[in-house]
Amino acid sequence: MHKKVSIEILEKWLTGWSLSRALPLPTSHKTGFKVNVGDEKQKMRYVFSEPDAFFLHLAESIDEPWVFLKVCTCFDDFKDKIPDRWILQPQGYMMSCLGLMKIPDTVCLPRGYTLEFESYPSAFVAKIMTKTGEQAAIGRVVIVDDIAIYDRILTEKEYQRKGLATFLIKQLEKIALSKKVFKNFLIATEEGKMLYEALGWEVYSFYTSIVIPSKI
Ligand SMILES: CC(C)(COP(=O)(O)OP(=O)(O)OC[C@H]1O[C@@H](n2cnc3c(N)ncnc32)[C@H](O)[C@@H]1OP(=O)(O)O)[C@@H](O)C(=O)NCCC(=O)NCCS
Numbered sequence: 001m002h003k004k005v006s007i008e009i010l011e012k013w014l015t016g017w018s019l020s021r022a023l024p025l026p027t028s029h030k031t032g033f034k035v036n037v038g039d040e041k042q043k044m045r046y047v048f049s050e051p052d053a054f055f056l057h058l059a060e061s062i063d064e065p066w067v068f069l070k071v072c073t074c075f076d077d078f079k080d081k082i083p084d085r086w087i088l089q090p091q092g093y094m095m096s097c098l099g100l101m102k103i104p105d106t107v108c109l110p111r112g113y114t115l116e117f118e119s120y121p122s123a124f125v126a127k128i129m130t131k132t133g134e135q136a137a138i139g140r141v142v143i144v145d146d147i148a149i150y151d152r153i154l155t156e157k158e159y160q161r162k163g164l165a166t167f168l169i170k171q172l173e174k175i176a177l178s179k180k181v182f183k184n185f186l187i188a189t190e191e192g193k194m195l196y197e198a199l200g201w202e203v204y205s206f207y208t209s210i211v212i213p214s215k216i
Helices: 007-020 053-061 164-178 190-198
Strands: 027-029 032-035 044-048 067-071 092-098 113-119 124-130 135-144 147-155 183-188 202-211
Touching (some): 007 044, 007 183, 044 053, 092 190, 147 164
Parallel strands (some): 044 067
Antiparallel strands (some): 067 202, 124 135, 135 147
């Protein structure tokens, strides 16, 4: 059963996301938030908990490409209320693990790989490297108040399904636990969702993105 995402959770998650990517922090926009992402293909993102009147007003008034609207619900809930120029992006999921993840303490790094850590003012980055110095997997965690936000977890294609992401997430979880943070949140892709469900996470809500991809 999906939950309604509170403004508090949304703001903390988006703050963690912005910190993880060294972007400006989110600012309030009506009932949602805005992040000035500044990429050519993602100038700005507006993130809302619900497709309310303010969200729908943005969908009506924006005609500029590469401004993303994101909302914690499924597309069917609002697709008939927005102009046709908006294009649905691959489905995302807000996921949570409100307690310990289901990863045994005995989980270990497969032979031939090494773990590296980098610590930034607001983000911890873990990397798994191969013997030849190639990056096999990477991921980040950011702590915002009482929640840990995981971001950009990736295992390179040729190293997938060897347990690398599982090991990496376990190391990131240890960082959160060392700061007495037990509530974990992230936005998952379809592929990520399968990984996190295997690790004891649950879908908290849909996370749907729409954008106008080119000049109309
Ligand atoms: C998702 C991703 C990080 C998984 O990395 P990984 O190192 O292959 O994951 P693990 O080997 O630790 O997988 C552990 C378990 O998760 C589940 N799982 C992971 N990837 C899966 C997939 N593509 N399909 C189904 N189940 C999957 C399985 O239960 C797996 O155990 P098994 O291999 O014994 O069946 C990797 O596929 C990836 O980088 N994808 C592209 C980027 C992406 O989507 N990142 C997630 C952002 S939220």
